Amino acid sequence: MxxxxxxxIVTLCLLLACxxxxxxxxxxxxDTQDDTSAETDENNEAANTEEDSFTITNELLKEAxxxxxxxxxxxxxxxxxxKIGAIAFSMTNPFWVTVQEGYExxxxxxxxxxxxxxxxxxxxxxxxxxxxxxxxxxxxxxxAVSAMTPFSLVNPVAEATSRGIKVVAVGTNIDExxxxxxxxxxxxxxxxxxxxxxxxxxxxxxxxxxGSGKVAVIEGQAGADNSExxxxxAIAGFxxxxxxxxxxxxxxxDRQTAYxxxxxxxxxxxxxxxxxxxxxxxxxxxxxAMKAAGVKDQVKVVGIDFIEEAKTSIENGELDGSVxxxxxxxxxxxxxxxxxxxxxxEITEDMFWTPFALVNADNVDQYDGxx
Numbered sequence: 538m539x540x541x542x543x544x545x546i547v548t549l550c551l552l553l554a555c556x557x558x559x560x561x562x563x564x565x566x567x568d569t570q571d572d573t574s575a576e577t578d579e580n581n582e583a584a585n586t587e588e589d590s591f592t593i594t595n596e597l598l599k600e601a602x603x604x605x606x607x608x609x610x611x612x613x614x615x616x617x618x619x620k621i622g623a624i625a626f627s628m629t630n631p632f633w634v635t636v637q638e639g640y641e642x643x644x645x646x647x648x649x650x651x652x653x654x655x656x657x658x659x660x661x662x663x664x665x666x667x668x669x670x671x672x673x674x675x676x677x678x679x680x681a682v683s684a685m686t687p688f689s690l691v692n693p694v695a696e697a698t699s700r701g702i703k704v705v706a707v708g709t710n711i712d713e714x715x716x717x718x719x720x721x722x723x724x725x726x727x728x729x730x731x732x733x734x735x736x737x738x739x740x741x742x743x744x745x746x747x748g749s750g751k752v753a754v755i756e757g758q759a760g761a762d763n764s765e766x767x768x769x770x771a772i773a774g775f776x777x778x779x780x781x782x783x784x785x786x787x788x789x790x791d792r793q794t795a796y797x798x799x800x801x802x803x804x805x806x807x808x809x810x811x812x813x814x815x816x817x818x819x820x821x822x823x824x825x826a827m828k829a830a831g832v833k834d835q836v837k838v839v840g841i842d843f844i845e846e847a848k849t850s851i852e853n854g855e856l857d858g859s860v861x862x863x864x865x866x867x868x869x870x871x872x873x874x875x876x877x878x879x880x881x882x883e884i885t886e887d888m889f890w891t892p893f894a895l896v897n898a899d900n901v902d903q904y905d906g907x908x
Contacts, residue, residue, distance in 0.1 A: 595906035598863060601892050605866055606873075608889050613876040616649035621875045622672040623681040623707075623868075624665060624690065625655040630790065630818055631844040632864045633683075635908050636707070639868020640681070647876055652677075659790040660758050662689040669693040679703040679879045681871035682723075686761050687712035695721035703878035707871035709762045724878040727870040727889040731763045734860045735770025735813065737895055738839040741858055742811040743778035745837045750810035753784040753802050755795050755823065757815040764790075764815050767841060771813040783809065788819050795819035799826040803836070811837040817847035817859055824855050843896055843907065851901050862893040865908040 593599050606612065623640050625633040637653040644651040654672060656664030662685045669682065670693050680697055682704060684690040691711050694704050698721050706726040716723065735754075742752060754771045757764035768785065775782050784802045788795040795814065799822070803809050809832075814820035820840025827833040833855065840847055843861035850856035870889060877884060896904055 593906070593908075595904065595908075597894075597903060598865075598907050601863055602866060602869075605870055605889070605891060608886075609870060609873050609877075611882065613647065613873060613880050613882065616647045616876055616879075619649040619678040619876065619879055620676060621649055621651045621679050621681060621872060621879075622669075622675075622677040623651055623653040623871065624669045624672070625653055625683050626665070626685055626790075627655045627657065627659040627661070629658055630816070631846070632816070632842045635864040636683070636868040636871075638908065639865040639870075640872050641868075642865075643869040643872035647872070649872075649876060651872060656685070659685070662686055665689055666693055670696075673697060673700075677702060679705070679875040681705050681707050681875045682711075683708045684711050684762075685709070685758065688715055691715045691719050691721055694723065695719040698722045703875065705871060705874040705878060707867050725874045725884045725889065726887055727867060727874060727891065729862045729867075729891045729893050731766035732770035732773075734841050734862070734893055735767035735772075735815065736774035737770075737893070738841060738858065738860045739771040739774025739780070739811075739813040740778050741895055741897070742813060742837045742839055743775060743780050745857065746780075746810050748779040750780060751783050751806055751808055752780040752811040752813070753786075753799075753806075753809065754782065755798060755812060755814045755819050756785070756787045757790040757819070759787040767815040771815075775811075775813070780811070788814075788822075790816055790818060792818045792822035795822035796826045799823040800830065803827070803830055803832065809836055812839075814838065814840045816840055817842045817844045817856075820856060820859070821846055821850060824850060828855070843904065848896075848901060848904065851896065851898055854898065858895055858897040860893055861896045861904060861907060863891055863908065866891050 593602055625636055628634055640651045640653055654668040665685050666689055673696055682690050697704050704723050706723045708728055710726050752775050754768055756768035783806045786798050788798050812823050814823055817840035820838055823838050827836045837857045839858040841860040843859040847856055847859045
């Protein structure tokens, strides 16, 4: 519990800082060429280290990474070429592309390999399960899984467990009771507080609206753990701060679907003033819908994930905000936990938290280089 409390404190500090501001190497393989001199070796090593360095430039992200590594300590030893399989949602969303970057950088740093697979889209549960099943046919030492829903990967994880293959969860987990019934074991879970993310974004919208107004919630995939938590958090954030919720609908994490839903909500509620979205892809679709209707200044829109397009939209004065966490640290932590499990480390905590905060026009410049 000490480590969880430590990261929770870090999270709260980041949140408080943002509210205050807003006003409310891997060593490279040995050179195969003949050595010519010690100086040449040193120069090559320096060049290679610079090329393959995993330095984080953003100061806030450096602090988050340091806190994460402290919580994950003791860290694993350098690997011996172990193979890790990682299962993401879908690479159609830049969030998961950055998670993959975290996996791959950590794999290089620790001397192991990682293969990241995903489903064709973020609502294809069977596609994700099939992707993991395909990896099970190969020789992997551990898996890091991000289940679309609490039940979508129970059977593949149970199969991995039956073979003695270690599994860790990243971002989202499988259902505890279903896992127990199926004989599926997850060694550790790294995530963020999704409900608090939704609540933070909705509360900020109400701050912008002065404490009253008609609002709506657009969640991702109905039944998906992260989507449901963000939806529930957004509802609480609105209700506790004077919002009148006129609609709660699911857009399956899809930009065009969110565009269409937001258009319909606005037509039924011309005096709509705010929409909280469970990710930035959907939020950007909502922004376009409000622009097309000529009411963007009237309707405040906030998303979650802080993808690059969201950053640009905030800078351009369109998207009102995004709740930022670090998909890069999700991937890095997942790889580290998987390797610890392979090496037989005793993992005494079930869950490890990563921090989050609100980004808007006032502090977006502080998040250059965030990932």
